[in-house]
């Protein structure tokens with residue numbers, strides 16, 4: 291008798307993300323992060339690849355931008371970014387819209403879209 | 408893909424003026440024009456991310472009682488618009504509307520302002536999965552018929568009935584290849600979202 295087989299697709303993100311299994315609630319595909327000053331020694335290869343995207347850049351990237359650039363699943367990048375935020379390598383300059391998007395944000399989006407027509 | 412250190416692909420950074428981001432989801436059946444619409448309004452080259460999902464195969468008769476599993480890769484295109492004098496980045500995510508992608512939908516629609524559902528009158532039934540997923544995930548939406556040249560047109564009342572839309576749900580027609588037309592569909596959605604929001608604010612006042 292063998293025990294329940296481990297699902298390789300469950301194991302892989304776990305290994306790839308250095309053991310952190312859950313993304314922070316505030317880290318979503320549209321969440322923008324910027325690099326903070328922290329040494330990257332000791333980071334996993336994938337985490338170093340994430341950090342390298344920010345090298346020398348003046349600007350942020352959303353989780354989705356990172357997933358597309360590195361060809362990693364967004365679920366994996368959410369966890370990598372969560373862990374890099376916890377370790378102080380990445381920071382959020384911006385708060386993504388919360389569960390109840392406020393009226394002001396919607397007004398701002400509406401104005402923005404109208405101004406593009 | 409070559410992942411040598413020097414070959415990481417170029418990225419388009421979010422300007423450092425941006426202090427807030429938000430997202431709108433564009434959903435609908437296979438080939439309905441999601442990628443086209445996102446491409447016509449995005450200010451950066453639309454990108455693609457891919458999520459492998461593992462699920463039990465349906466209809467597999469397995470005598471050992473362990474369901475067969477298959478892995479499907481779900482591709483999601485997205486674009487970005489900067490607004491509010493560069494303070495706000497609006498992301499547009501294209502989500503394929505198949506019901507079996509529900510776990511992915513729950514993850515990706517969380518925090519969305521709302522969703523634009525694209526429909527094709529040649530196959531209105533293909534929209535039902537997306538509409539059902541949005542109801543499940545509690546995401547407000549508007550519907551836009553992406554008008555293909557050889558697609559039949561129907562009176563609005565018939566479309567509403569076929570799609571089982573609430574009377575309050577906006578229904579528009581657009582050409583996903585046309586930037587202005589696509590923007591108008593997004594504006595209709597956002598007007599609806601902010602009306603809903605202000606109604607909710609009024610209701611919550613004593």
Ligand SMILES: Nc1nc2c(ncn2[C@@H]2O[C@H](COP(=O)(O)OP(=O)(O)OP(=O)(O)O)[C@@H](O)[C@H]2O)c(=O)[nH]1
Pocket residue numbers: 435436437438439440441442443444501503553554555556581582583584
């Ligand atoms: N005539 C016409 N063709 C369109 C329109 N929108 C999209 N198309 C074409 O229809 C095809 C499918 O459009 P896509 O934007 O790839 O559709 P999609 O929803 O992203 O498709 P999947 O991601 O494969 O589900 C493409 O060949 C488009 O060029 C439209 O408004 N009018």
Ligand SMILES: [Mg+2]
Pocket residue numbers: 441442443484501
């Ligand atoms: Mg597409």
